Amino acid sequence: MEFHTRTLLEEERPTPILLDADVGRSDELLRSCGWCKKFLVGDEWVEVEEAVQRLRLFQRRRLPSITHGICDGCYEKMNEVAARA
Ligand SMILES: [Zn+2]
Numbered sequence: 001m002e003f004h005t006r007t008l009l010e011e012e013r014p015t016p017i018l019l020d021a022d023v024g025r026s027d028e029l030l031r032s033c034g035w036c037k038k039f040l041v042g043d044e045w046v047e048v049e050e051a052v053q054r055l056r057l058f059q060r061r062r063l064p065s066i067t068h069g070i071c072d073g074c075y076e077k078m079n080e081v082a083a084r085a
Helices: 048-054 072-084
Strands: 025-033 039-041 044-046 063-069
Touching: 039 048, 044 048
Parallel strands: 025 063
Antiparallel strands: 025 039, 039 044
16 A cells, blocks of 8 residues: 655644643643544544643643544545555
8 A cells, every 4th residue: 555645735833732842741642643633632633723722731731642543534535545546
């Protein structure tokens, strides 16, 4: 299986606190999609800025650790690509 990627859009975004490598982390795990970088909050995949708001991460002293997975949207796209190959 071979995957090709190309950039469709680039936009400047301030580094969200959730992605700051210098911040203390708790044992809580937050799942991030390795492809589109969305985060799983409850049962919904959302952009990083939305995840920070929903989880009220600005109010926490330590942020959750980040683990990687694949979101439903990217999983479906992968399956479509794999089915065509
Ligand atoms: Zn994804």
